[in-house]
Amino acid sequence: MSRSRRPDPWIILLATxxxxxxxxxxxxxxxxxxGQIGLLAxxxxxxxxxxxxxxxxxxxxxxxxxxMGLASLGASLLLALALQAALGARLRxxxxxxxxxxPLAVPPLVAALLSVEVLGNAGLLARLAHALGxxxxxxxxxxxxxxxxxxxxxxxxxxxxxxxxxxxxxxxGRNARVADLMQVARTLGASRWQAWRQVCLPVLxxxxxxxxxxxxxxxxxxxxxxxxxxxxxxxxxxxxxxxRFSQFDISTRPEAYVxxxxxACLAMGLLLALxxxxxxxxxxxxxx
Numbered sequence: 001m002s003r004s005r006r007p008d009p010w011i012i013l014l015a016t017x018x019x020x021x022x023x024x025x026x027x028x029x030x031x032x033x034x035g036q037i038g039l040l041a042x043x044x045x046x047x048x049x050x051x052x053x054x055x056x057x058x059x060x061x062x063x064x065x066x067x068m069g070l071a072s073l074g075a076s077l078l079l080a081l082a083l084q085a086a087l088g089a090r091l092r093x094x095x096x097x098x099x100x101x102x103p104l105a106v107p108p109l110v111a112a113l114l115s116v117e118v119l120g121n122a123g124l125l126a127r128l129a130h131a132l133g134x135x136x137x138x139x140x141x142x143x144x145x146x147x148x149x150x151x152x153x154x155x156x157x158x159x160x161x162x163x164x165x166x167x168x169x170x171x172x173g174r175n176a177r178v179a180d181l182m183q184v185a186r187t188l189g190a191s192r193w194q195a196w197r198q199v200c201l202p203v204l205x206x207x208x209x210x211x212x213x214x215x216x217x218x219x220x221x222x223x224x225x226x227x228x229x230x231x232x233x234x235x236x237x238x239x240x241x242x243x244r245f246s247q248f249d250i251s252t253r254p255e256a257y258v259x260x261x262x263x264a265c266l267a268m269g270l271l272l273a274l275x276x277x278x279x280x281x282x283x284x285x286x287x288x
Contacts, residue, residue, distance in 0.1 A: 104163060
């Protein structure tokens with residue numbers, strides 16, 4: 001008789017440490033938002049959920065956060081892919097490889113403050129454009145920060161995310177031996193652009209999808225950069241949660257937990273959907 005396989009205690013410990021705090025936080029937020037715990041606890045109620053769900057700003061904020069996450073990740077990924085295609089193996093040589101790690105050590109708060117000093121109407125680029133005679137005064141420089149378009153948010157995130165994606169793409173390319181695959185494609189008659197677009201790009205995107213998915217969720221919930229260089233309205237979801245939580249009127253605190261619960265459910269739902277789609281696709285490819 002074969003013995004039943006016992007679960008690995010280390011796997012159980014890792015799963016508990018990873019998922020336990022998230023589930024505990026979600027349960028706490030749900031209890032607070034339904035009036036069962038907290039300063040305003042008077043028994044179960046869905047009043048705060050109705051207030052938040054009926055508020056048009058809630059859906060504008062979620063849509064805006066989704067758009068900013070997609071724009072930040074998309075712009076950073078396009079730039080990283082262009083640099084990876086242009087530089088190739090040079091990313092692994094000389095001082096460039098060491099310099100790519102420097103932005104990874106910069107906190108988002110510092111990056112946001114640097115963005116104000118560089119991209120603001122009185123910043124470095126505005127003064128440089130004025131010195132070169134391109135504009136009459138620094139105040140004429142195009143507004144890149146504090147605008148509803150979120151250009152400042154995307155640019156600040158690009159400085160933080162692009163170096164990481166470059167290192168990620170380089171590592172994935174070496175693990176998948178993309179250079180050898182492209183060489184085979186070139187031997188079979190493909191141009192350099194065709195080999196990169198039809199061989200290199202699909203391999204890198206498929207291998208990097210899990211990391212890119214998680215990074216998208218992180219950018220969607222970013223706080224420091226949108227708080228310092230974003231517009232007052234519309235605001236990203238993390239900023240709106242902070243505003244509802246820190247108001248003098250504590251009656252808005254349960255609404256903050258409702259928003260946090262909505263974002264947590266949306267983030268986990270997106271991740272589960274992406275990984276489920278990836279699993280079905282891989283299963284279909286194996287079956288084929």
